[in-house]
Amino acid sequence: MPLTLHHLGLSQSERIIWLAEELNLDYKLVHHKRDPIFAPQSIKDLHPAGTAPVMEDDPSTVTQSRVVLAESGAIIDYIIAVHGKGALAPTPKDGSAYPNYLEWYHFANGSLQPALFRVLMARGPASDPNSPVVVRTLAKWDHLLSMMEDRLAETGAYLAGEMLTAADIMTFFTLTTMRGFCPVEYDVEKHRHILAYLKRVGERPAYRKAMEICEGKDFVPLLSAKAEQFSLMKR
Known part of the structure; x- marks a missing residue:
């Protein structure tokens, strides 16, 4: 199971979990708690953006190595293209x-x-x-x-x-x-x-x-x- 999705409670990262469920994907979920309002250090350690969502694909079939992405749109585009066979994205x-x-x-x-x-x-x-x-x-x-x-x-x-x-x-x-x-x-x-x-x-x-x-x-x-x-x- 190479796909790991990091979710910060009550945040935009719910989009990525929903996408994965619509696509019926296998994934590992990691929950992060706000500290007290903003993202905790555990999120900041994953990506320089320091915000949720964050996705890890390890190894990625694209690069044959670990890929870490932030930004909802980038993650959604990547998951649809690499794991979702283009579903939910009209062409x-x-x-x-x-x-x-x-x-x-x-x-x-x-x-x-x-x-x-x-x-x-x-x-x-x-x-x-x-x-x-x-x-x-x-x-x-x-x-x-x-x-x-x-x-x-x-x-x-x-x-x-x-x-x-x-x-x-x-x-x-x-x-x-x-x-x-x-x-x-x-x-x-x-x-x-x-x-x-x-x-x-x-x-x-x-x-x-x-x-x-x-x-x-x-x-x-x-x-x-x-x-x-x-x-x-x-x-």
């Missing part, structure tokens, strides 16, 4: 699903995740809610949600089209678990297609299994309109 032969996949796959960490992180910073105790920067930050987040709402209304299923792809796996963390750090709410009417999407994906057996593996049986994924802030953020 040009898939027609319109291909450009749609590319755009939404990169949208996740290129636009959506940074925007929610900026919302988190804008809500800090020293921030001025009337500041042009704060107003613009919140407007940007609302605009990105509107883009997703329109896309999901169009497909009635997933971001690239009728089938789940790695674009959904990349995006879902920001729409769900990340809200435990920054509890944004969804409007039940304005965001009804996003909420239907959360329910649809949340019912997938691989997603449910992955979240139980990552956070335990008692963890309830943040799939509803409202989300409570994680206790670790209240210390």
